[in-house]
Amino acid sequence: MSRYLESLFQMMGHYENVPSRTEEWREIEDEFALNLPLDFKKFIEGYAPVELNNRLRFKHPSTERRNLLCWMRETVEAFQECEWEEITAPSLDPKHLSFGNGGLVPLASTNGGEYLFLLARPGDAAPLLVVHVGDDDDFYEYDMSFAEWLYRYLADEEMAGPNSSLGWAGPIQVHKLPT
8 A cells, every 4th residue: 555545544543334246346446448547436435426625526436316427427528518618737628638449537526616537557567647727727647646635635735726725624524425
């Protein structure tokens, strides 16, 4: 287990939830032609479906009501319908921006209009995390593991674009969502 994943679990406290079956993860990974990060899977299996700090929401692949794969499909479809003219993220080209298989794959969202995406990179390179901020209508890149991004997000660092700190560094509010 990575240092950030251990720190994240310590920060949030222990919580057991619905375990996922291998075939559910495989279905997601096959549909989007990528391997989801192990730290993402471990977090989801330990906590999701969950809302953190009354803002950041995660779904689970084994639940019916808040199903991760269904939400991912809906989010991909919604983003594919958008037209992108200007994007400041250096790894993204607005002319070739895609979502889903071979493009940005959604992992989580906030009630403030931000979306966390995963972008697979060629070869053995680790995937890139990309946050879409609805208010800016732009994307911001984070070249780090999922666990590091989430740990730093919950520590109130600017992890959703510039000036994104919300000023709520303190105990993490973990709200289990109905399955």
